Amino acid sequence: MLDGPIEGGKTASVAAVVRALDLLRRSTSLGPAYVWEDIPGGHTDECLVRCEIFGDAPLDAGSRRRVLESADAVIFVADSHPLLVEDNRHFLEGTRAALGPSDPCAPVGLLVLANKQDRPRAVPPPVLALRLGIGTGTPVVGAVATEGETVLPAFRFAVNAAVSRLRHLLIRGVEIPVVDAGESDLTASGPALESVPGGAAWPKETARQILERACAGSFRAARRPRVWMFPDATELRSTTGLLLHSRPAWRLPSLQDARVELARQVRSWLPWRDVLPEERCAMVAADADGWRVWVIS
Template identity: 35%
Template structure:
């Protein structure tokens, strides 16, 4: 529902607090209202249970010279009020999902996340989501690592631990949500879809009327050129830190940097989810991913003047030695080109990716890739090799060969040559192949990958030679593969694998 209210000169965004009953939504909004010195309005409640919504109005920060007005509302959590919840979520520019993370509530809470994330991601542009992991002070709170691993299977989610009764984590969750909302505003403006006019609901009374059936007229839409100007302008402003009235986040300069020596040491990259907008792609999911990475304390290293790289806790960082920029405009242009490269090939890529521009010190910017690690064909093969059952090992070898060959055919439709190896192809037999490695640069000179028998020979011959050396039943493995190839004769890779094992 983001809208430029040109009668008051403000940008209006709505932050919706979602979650089941008794998860801590109202308690969180009360703590937030106290922190910003605002009143909380609850049109109707019964025994402390919200029946429509809670409402807090907060103004702070700038967008294109306009103040940012946040309409902060919570949904009713009762199941019989699900339609009211749905209507409020439809208006969200960002969602703060308040969930009980105690052991006995975790499975229910995880299911709530799994149902809510697809709804947020289905919007265009997607609605950012912050998980406010509540009740972390409880002795039976689920371990943070357990949460992280479970949520990683759902999608990029920014997680902020909280104890709503004491106010811990409330501010951090809200500020992160506003960041995500502004990322969405930027995407709307760039595509000419940022509305201008009076907000559909300007106060809690109007929102209550809407929930009871009233409707308001549509706002007019910014033309694309004005939208792009506002999107660029948003890069020049950032939300003032809540409760402080001033920014605590460093911003890359938009003017040419002061001359610096190329030999001057670079600032070590530290993931910062509160970095300025316009420096992260994708704008919403990328910031959520960055928030997750920031909690893992991964620090990339560099050998001499080579590439920067880092890995750990299920993520990989990488920045090419040449990805250092002295001109901010050139750096932003490069970020845009990388965004286009990812967008045009997104069907071939694994999820959990971000490209960012980070401060490298002395007026310089460095372009980074962050990629969530996924299981690879190499890891699947390594797990199968020790199997004492020749038929099981043969079936696994054939499955890997089929997936590798399918990936080669699928990757042939990309706009950049993607390495097709055991290390760069994900293992998921029931889905289309996915490239799980680091994205090659858009000016990459990688030669096209071999196909057919040549590809299988390059990737599998070392493993087959080791099998022949180490297993006394290698001949039986060959027989099993040959038999499988006869059964699946219509699958060309089966024949190639059969030929390969017999030649090895």
């Protein structure tokens, strides 16, 4: 996650990574700093590495804390102007508090990006580190995010730190949480194409094709849903690149109730239809003891 005060340069930093890795941002409807693609990161220890990069746009305090709690690495983007040092220090304290006590064997990677080094009176990284009370274990590097300088190396540092953390957790046999137990059964395979009744999908022209594409791959349950989704939602990630979401409130006893909920969700999206991802669709599918609304993005 890219964290830091407003106007520090998170949006520009995210954009620099997107440009460098030639990524397509699926939507900016929830804020210009929003990136939620899975990024291929090669292999390590014979395992495929995939990661997400997220820059808040900004988030409310609760959502920000939730993202930080699930992060395996954080890039703290600080404005290097001397008058903003105290703001950076206060915000960084909140970042560390949200990350919680550090596991000495598997810490959450933290790097401070001293941004806007091209500005007059910019505080040099070593001086900023001292004024923020940052020890030698946390790198502080200078950056000009609008030009992309040092941002990609910082991202690579974060990826390596996250991989190292997960490797140590797995070696120690620490169970990495996936989803809440109450919803784990339903996410075993996701909705099946044949479980969607006629007239229970939106948009009707493309929804079934999108579901078919999602079901062409395998599903993996995420530890937490994306921040733009309801906090209690279950998230499945298809190896085809699509995301599937459902939540307890979308599990209903009758098909009619589920259709009503589907219509309610679709109506809430209509004002944003022009900026929604092309793959966005919703449908009702048969569940073990009723019906469930699913959203695919």
